[in-house]
Each structure stands twice: as structure tokens, then as C-alpha cells.
Amino acid sequence: MSSRILAGAAALVAVSVLSACGTMSQAPAFDQASLPDAVKVPAGNVVSMETVGVGEITYECRDKKDAAGQTEWVFVGPKAVLNDRSGKAVGTYYGPPATWEANDGSKFTGTQVAISPASAGNIPLQLVKANPATGNGAMTDVTFVQRVATVGGVAPKSECSTATKGTKEIVKYQADYILYKAAK
Template sequence: MNKNLPAAGLTIACLALLSACSGMKDHMAMDKPFMQDALPDAVKVPAGHQVAVQTVGVGQITYECKAKADMPGSFAWVFVGPQADLLSRGGAKLGTYFGPPATWASSDGSKVTGTQLAVAPAGAGNIPFQLVKANPAMGVGAMTGITHIQRVATQGGVAPTSPCDSTAAGRKEVVKYQADYIFWKAA
């Protein structure tokens, strides 16, 4: 025992530490309840689920200029994949999002992949809202039991507006984006 700290003070300090630790159910904790009422029906999570984790994805999406398979001589910007940090509302890094395949990985080592169920427009210049059905988690941690992932509050991320033609074929461009990723579990 530390002789400079009275026994009562040590007990209070230990209780405070235990109390703080008990509130850390998982490191990807919710900040405030998420309400999906204002979202288009196509991207709403079905009844019987509850929010488990809320994150803000901040990163970039890579696109590549490629020839269109069904239209010889035509080219288009094609989605290559995302790379983003998953942050708490306070800015602490909780994990990453990358792909393909679309993968959400927690800093605790658990991760999920998913299959897109639906998208809905999110406004000009923004990638669409999205609803994903999560595959069973790999590893044990914050992603264990996740059933659905919603992408909402999107900003940016759409394909480049620069020319994509035969002279640009194969060129890649990176576009910044931000979106909230809401993770759901069965209630």
C-alpha cells in the first residue's frame, strides 16, 4: 500500500477506477441513440434490431477510368474501393473500413463483411445512403453479433467529374468522403 495515500483515499480511488472501467462495455460505444425515422424506407433496418455502435467514417474512395464492356469506345469512372477511419463522435479512432470486399474492422480485432441490400439518394454530390446485411463476425469483440450496417449522413465520395476517355483509361483518382456508419444487432 502507498504510505502517502490514506487507506480511505486508496479505496475511493480504486472504486472510481472500477466504476470508470465498468462503463466501458466496449470501446466502440454509442454516443446518443440513433433515430432512423427520417431515412428512406429502403435503407431502414427492420424492426427487432437496436443500435450497437455509431461511428463516423472519414476517408477516401478510389475510382478508375475504364472502358465500358457493353459500349465499345465509351469509358466511365468505376468504383475501386474505399479506405476510411471509423471514428467516435469525439474523434477517437475505433477501427477502419476498406474493401473490396466491404469490411468494417474494429480496433479490437473483430470485423465484419457485408452484402448491400439497398441504397437511396443522399443529395447531389454525395454517395447514396446504404443498408448492408452483415455476415457473421470474424473474431470476438465490438463486431460480434452485428446484423446490419447503415451508411447515412454522407458527404462527398461521388465519382470524379474529370474527363474519362481513351486517353485517361487506367488512371485512378481518389475522392474524399465522410459518412456515419451505424451498426445494428438483434434486440
């Protein structure tokens, strides 16, 4: 075969592949049906915003509750940037208390409803009920938040003992935070 025929065939294949990709719909970032029941959002709520939280969780070495003389790493709080699916920063997540804040100033706190284990080394999946928002904007009328697709964020593996009590460690993590509002 001549190089001209091969080049033409290669171009035709490339156009066909690109055309096929353009007609395929993008897969959702998560599948509500595949999530554990404990963290599924109740019926009557629809996705209002999908974000990817990228940040860190602080842990502190403290006395173990109800276990004199023993210590453990205790969750202190998160600090993350919330990005939309294109990677643009749209807000922040921090605490305590757990607070989601949009760049427009609207924000809400939430109360954990349930958690479900994630794969090893990753913080659990979570369902949070939103409290009424302050300010008007993207966070107004949010009803629930799901934390899914978690990566990292578990307590450090470094020593936590009476000798290291009070030490803080910061652990990197990432998670999708899917925000819901009541269906209209």
C-alpha cells in the first residue's frame, strides 16, 4: 500500500473515533443506585451541584475516650477547596462545625446522618443533612450532601502515645461532595 492510502485510512479512523466520542454522553461522576443504602439521599431530592473537595484533614493525638492511659488520633477538622467538575474553585469546606461555603458567600452547616466504609485507606462515604443556609446563592435551599469517591484522609499511621499527646498531623484527602435540593 502506498503511504498516501495509509495516511488517508488513518485519518478516516481518527475522524470516526472522534465522532463517536462526541455523541457519547459523559458518565456521571457517581451512581446513586450503586451507593450503600445508608448514604443514599432520600427520594424527593435532586442534585443541585457536584463538587470535588481537595484539601486536608487535621488530626490530634489525644487521650482515648473512656480508656485511661491510652491515646488515639482524633479528627479535628477539614479544610478543602470545592471545585466544580471543570476544576474551577466554587467554594470551600471547613470545620468544625462542618461548613460548606460558596464563593458567593452563601453557606450552610450540616449534621451527619450516616457513614459507610470506603475502600482501605480512604475516609468513609457520608450523608449529611443540611441546616438552613445563610446568605443567598448557590448554597441556599441545599437539603443534603453526599461525600463519595473518597481518596485518603484517614488518621495518620505515625505514633500516638502519651509522649506525643497534643501533636497534630495533617493528612491530604479528596472527595466528591454532591449537594442536593428538594425537587420542585
